[in-house]
Amino acid sequence: MSDADRMNFVIAAYAIAALGLAGMIGFVLRDYFRLSARLRVLQGKFGRGDEA
Amino acid sequence: MTGILLSPPEAAAVRSVKCRYCPVHPRALKRGLMLNLANPANFLAAAQRVLPWLAGATALLFAIGLTLAFDAPPDYQQGETVRIMYLHVPAAWMATFIYGVMTLAALGTLVWRHPLADAAQKAAAPLGAAFTFLCLTTGSLWGKPMWGTFWVWDARLTSVLVLFIIYLGLIALWRTIDDFGRAARAAAILTLVGCVNLPIIKFSVDWWNTLHQPASVFRLGGPTIAPQLLWPLLVMALAFTLLFLTLHIMAIRNEILRRRIARLTMLGAERLDMLGQGLAAGAMSR
Numbered sequence: 001m002s003d004a005d006r007m008n009f010v011i012a013a014y015a016i017a018a019l020g021l022a023g024m025i026g027f028v029l030r031d032y033f034r035l036s037a038r039l040r041v042l043q044g045k046f047g048r049g050d051e052a
Numbered sequence: 053m054t055g056i057l058l059s060p061p062e063a064a065a066v067r068s069v070k071c072r073y074c075p076v077h078p079r080a081l082k083r084g085l086m087l088n089l090a091n092p093a094n095f096l097a098a099a100q101r102v103l104p105w106l107a108g109a110t111a112l113l114f115a116i117g118l119t120l121a122f123d124a125p126p127d128y129q130q131g132e133t134v135r136i137m138y139l140h141v142p143a144a145w146m147a148t149f150i151y152g153v154m155t156l157a158a159l160g161t162l163v164w165r166h167p168l169a170d171a172a173q174k175a176a177a178p179l180g181a182a183f184t185f186l187c188l189t190t191g192s193l194w195g196k197p198m199w200g201t202f203w204v205w206d207a208r209l210t211s212v213l214v215l216f217i218i219y220l221g222l223i224a225l226w227r228t229i230d231d232f233g234r235a236a237r238a239a240a241i242l243t244l245v246g247c248v249n250l251p252i253i254k255f256s257v258d259w260w261n262t263l264h265q266p267a268s269v270f271r272l273g274g275p276t277i278a279p280q281l282l283w284p285l286l287v288m289a290l291a292f293t294l295l296f297l298t299l300h301i302m303a304i305r306n307e308i309l310r311r312r313i314a315r316l317t318m319l320g321a322e323r324l325d326m327l328g329q330g331l332a333a334g335a336m337s338r
Contacts, residue, residue, distance in 0.1 A: 005197070017190060029302070
């Protein structure tokens, strides 16, 4: 296997890692924004809910 | 962000309330940091302070680690392919480290009944699965040019695949059971059973004749890797660890928000029910 072929595997590994790590960050942030928006709506209706 | 986080007086008010889904014992809060963070309001406030620093440190370490990784000399046998090590090895370490964190959280749920232990356990499972997936795929891409194959059923690879399946099983278990408490106990038991796999992963390369190389960093005789290759690896490992800590804190925060939403939804349903009963009683009296 030539050096160029080997480098293709390195590039593929880094690309997959970048996508995976970005995906993890994206999922956590997406969850946060969705949940905080939903919580704001509910807190507007029912208060903070501490009395529950 | 500040709209859903609590000010100190509000946090103090929450501390005096015993919440239905994440019970907090106010007396225990004076005992120490871990117990203080057991209060979801305190945890949210602490997370808000810590997260920007953690995220900044993670980004900085990744920048340094990647610079060092691509600046390091190629291996005399593997050539440029050795650069996959800077992703594969930290991902593998994180896969087992996160399961260790989950095992501690499972003990926290079952033994110490720490109120946020189940949230920590639930939040860690998808992150662990993602790191294990990265470990398997980058390892596969390293295996093809080195071994001539993407996959072999040797002990190390198979035990890591089993770890990945356990992570998926735990995620599925959390999604299957609606009740937080029951789901937490079931997941904690499965996590404790699954932790048997951790020493198998670690020692598989010693116990069985495998294609995978034996330990070359954490071993009794010291690392066998040249320092020029070892330092970038350690910096990348630290970057991966900080990334996990950052994402884990964020995911626990999400879990707390999810439970507040569940509590408020229940409260809304109870109020609607009371309203319905009141209307029915009014109609009956008329």
